[in-house]
Amino acid sequence: MSPSLQRLRAEIRFDRDAFVQRVTELAAIDLLMGPDRAPQRAQAAVALHHAYGSLESIMVRVARYLEGDVPEGRDWHQALVHAMSLDIEGVRPALFSSGTVIVLRRLLGFRHFFRHAYAVELDAEQLAVLRQELVSTAPSILAELDDLDRYLSQAAEND
Numbered sequence: 001m002s003p004s005l006q007r008l009r010a011e012i013r014f015d016r017d018a019f020v021q022r023v024t025e026l027a028a029i030d031l032l033m034g035p036d037r038a039p040q041r042a043q044a045a046v047a048l049h050h051a052y053g054s055l056e057s058i059m060v061r062v063a064r065y066l067e068g069d070v071p072e073g074r075d076w077h078q079a080l081v082h083a084m085s086l087d088i089e090g091v092r093p094a095l096f097s098s099g100t101v102i103v104l105r106r107l108l109g110f111r112h113f114f115r116h117a118y119a120v121e122l123d124a125e126q127l128a129v130l131r132q133e134l135v136s137t138a139p140s141i142l143a144e145l146d147d148l149d150r151y152l153s154q155a156a157e158n159d
Contacts, residue, residue, distance in 0.1 A: 052108060067088070
């Protein structure tokens with residue numbers, strides 16, 4: 001078995017576990033309205049940010065290892081998400097379905113907002129919608145990551 005493919009699988013499992021932890025954390029946060037809920041909104045925003053970050057880390061690892069490079073340019077994050085929806089013959093199958101990509105794009109947009117909106121109040125309704133989308137999509141994201149692991153395992157055996 002290829003040691004580098006095995007390392008890639010281990011790194012993806014590490015990021016997958018981080019994703020699961022953030023989704024579990026999100027599911028437990030109460031985002032009811034009111035000024036006394038600001039700490040919960042902040043916790044949810046950080047968890048959403050980190051959940052997306054763990055998935056982006058997986059995408060970067062896959063792009064670097066299997067494709068040889070990560071998209072470049074101002075919109076490289078969007079290009080990376082798009083690239084992971086493509087089935088690249090002889091390289092890798094599509095990592096994420098179109099439904100997952102929709103959620104990833106929303107999370108990416110939120111992450112950009114979160115990183116740049118220092119003086120803006122976090123919107124509890126927006127956080128609740130994003131949290132619900134991610135929590136409900138998480139099982140299919142995990143299934144897609146399991147499919148990737150099976151593909152990599154088979155590639156490692158054939159290597």
